[in-house]
Amino acid sequence: MFELLLGVPLIVLLCCVLLRRLNRKYFVLSLCKRLQAEDGSPLESKIAVMPGRTRFGNNFDLLNFTPSTVFNFMRDSCANARGRNYLWYFFGSPMYNVIRAEEAEEIFQSTKLLTKNVVYDLLRPFLGEGLLTSTDQKWHARRKALTPAFHFNVLQSFLAIFKEECHKLVKVLHESVESEALVLNQVIPQFTLNNICETALGVKLDDMAEGFQYRESIHAIEAVILQRICNPFLYNSLYFYLYGDYRKHIDSLKIAHDFSSSIIERRRRDFKRKELGGVDDFGKKQRYAMLDTLLAAEADGQIDHQGICDEVNTFMFEGYDTTSTCLIFTLLMLALHEDVQERCLEEVSALPEDTDSISVFQFNELVFLECVIKESLRMFPSVPFIGRQCTEECVVNGLVMPRDTHINIHIYDIMRDPRHFPNPNAFQPERFLPENTVDRHPFAFVPFSAGQRNCIGQKFAILEIKVLLAAVLRNFKILPVTRFEDLTIENGIVLRTQQKVKVKLVQRVG
Numbered sequence: 001m002f003e004l005l006l007g008v009p010l011i012v013l014l015c016c017v018l019l020r021r022l023n024r025k026y027f028v029l030s031l032c033k034r035l036q037a038e039d040g041s042p043l044e045s046k047i048a049v050m051p052g053r054t055r056f057g058n059n060f061d062l063l064n065f066t067p068s069t070v071f072n073f074m075r076d077s078c079a080n081a082r083g084r085n086y087l088w089y090f091f092g093s094p095m096y097n098v099i100r101a102e103e104a105e106e107i108f109q110s111t112k113l114l115t116k117n118v119v120y121d122l123l124r125p126f127l128g129e130g131l132l133t134s135t136d137q138k139w140h141a142r143r144k145a146l147t148p149a150f151h152f153n154v155l156q157s158f159l160a161i162f163k164e165e166c167h168k169l170v171k172v173l174h175e176s177v178e179s180e181a182l183v184l185n186q187v188i189p190q191f192t193l194n195n196i197c198e199t200a201l202g203v204k205l206d207d208m209a210e211g212f213q214y215r216e217s218i219h220a221i222e223a224v225i226l227q228r229i230c231n232p233f234l235y236n237s238l239y240f241y242l243y244g245d246y247r248k249h250i251d252s253l254k255i256a257h258d259f260s261s262s263i264i265e266r267r268r269r270d271f272k273r274k275e276l277g278g279v280d281d282f283g284k285k286q287r288y289a290m291l292d293t294l295l296a297a298e299a300d301g302q303i304d305h306q307g308i309c310d311e312v313n314t315f316m317f318e319g320y321d322t323t324s325t326c327l328i329f330t331l332l333m334l335a336l337h338e339d340v341q342e343r344c345l346e347e348v349s350a351l352p353e354d355t356d357s358i359s360v361f362q363f364n365e366l367v368f369l370e371c372v373i374k375e376s377l378r379m380f381p382s383v384p385f386i387g388r389q390c391t392e393e394c395v396v397n398g399l400v401m402p403r404d405t406h407i408n409i410h411i412y413d414i415m416r417d418p419r420h421f422p423n424p425n426a427f428q429p430e431r432f433l434p435e436n437t438v439d440r441h442p443f444a445f446v447p448f449s450a451g452q453r454n455c456i457g458q459k460f461a462i463l464e465i466k467v468l469l470a471a472v473l474r475n476f477k478i479l480p481v482t483r484f485e486d487l488t489i490e491n492g493i494v495l496r497t498q499q500k501v502k503v504k505l506v507q508r509v510g
Helices: 002-025 067-081 101-109 136-150 152-174 184-200 210-229 237-243 246-272 290-299 305-336 338-348 360-364 367-379 458-475
Strands: 086-090 093-098 386-389 394-396 399-401 406-409 476-480 502-507
Touching: 067 086, 067 210, 093 101, 093 399, 101 406, 136 152, 136 290, 136 305, 152 184, 152 360, 152 458, 184 210, 184 290, 184 305, 184 458, 210 246, 210 305, 237 246, 246 290, 246 305, 290 305, 305 338, 305 367, 305 458, 305 476, 305 502, 338 367, 338 458, 360 458, 367 458, 458 476
Parallel strands: 093 406
Antiparallel strands: 086 093, 386 406, 394 399, 476 502
16 A cells, blocks of 8 residues: 555656656647757757647737737737847647748748648638649649730730729729728729739629629638637637637538639630630630630640639739738828829829720839839738748747747847838838848848749739839829728738728829
């Protein structure tokens, strides 16, 4: 009996010693392996390790958060890290957060860190294995096949579409001149959705009432994804089915998929009738669309129907919402900075009066307007962070990362680093004049990501934004209604504001 009483405490003590030793290499209560410094030094000397709210690491730090509190949580984490990259521990895997351009460079340039992380898994029900979410051979093959669709000559053909949609939008804006405020969130998304449908898919939305419903479904899909991000239990499919907005998610996915499928079928019929490159029923030559590249690849057996659906959904998602966000923030900044607006107007006024005759080269010469767009993207990147995942144990930035370690590259914070952008919260487009960018770190400005997985459509987006801004500046003076301090920024898949952004338009005379 005495031996038993003596043995139990010894066993408990031995277990505690073993757990303590095990916990040096493994975060036992978070069920994951710890990061280690490659040179054997304490991890805290390399990065900031964020303490969690509970003993279970950071698993419950985001519980019941909202998109705005997620945004604030990430900014607070950045502030608490005091300029260093930082680490979270979640169930099953650490998450390495990069907020410095110097460390982001190694990740962007890596040929191995190409797999997207867990956040993108939540996008797969919507985007499938499209260019944004796929990896390895499938991603390489799709990227190679789609690159010609963004060739300069193709972009030139898209310019006419951008101008046509701008004419329509300007007419709508003229009707708002007398109103007290124009809600940008109501008019800009329609413009960018029309553009992406006609350029990427070859279909006009003028007669498609589903456009509004599609936009609403995209926002609903994002809301559910954010709900899952903010609750670690909802990553589990069964728990999500029982306690999350599963039915809402399925309904929204059906709307979005039906919308894109109807467009694909319409274009496929044209392709099979060999009408591409010919004339339509009205005698007007049909334009090349990015979807045509996929249909040609399908005819050659390089891609199947589901692959086309995945790429089309990716085109729609990435090409519509991100550009819309950039335009809204840029128009707000122009309204709030009259001197910048007047300098842009002076540059735009040098273009030919006949809008239809303006070439891509002439839009490229709008140097200061492009500085304004870049500064807006620096302050309000449409995609505030991107993610990668280690598919095997590897060394990154001097840190030994276990397999399945997740990496977040916080584009928002990288582009507000005062070492590269002094007074980072000030809107100063001059930062991007050629003479002011010579000594800047090449990865300090990465709104379109960088490296092999950079945004394939960045030139497309910049041209589209320039065409609209030039048209608006020529026709209207933009006055502020919404003040920036009244806005609450939300961190989603795309950066948003909780409130609608409003401006007032005054028609220019002469």
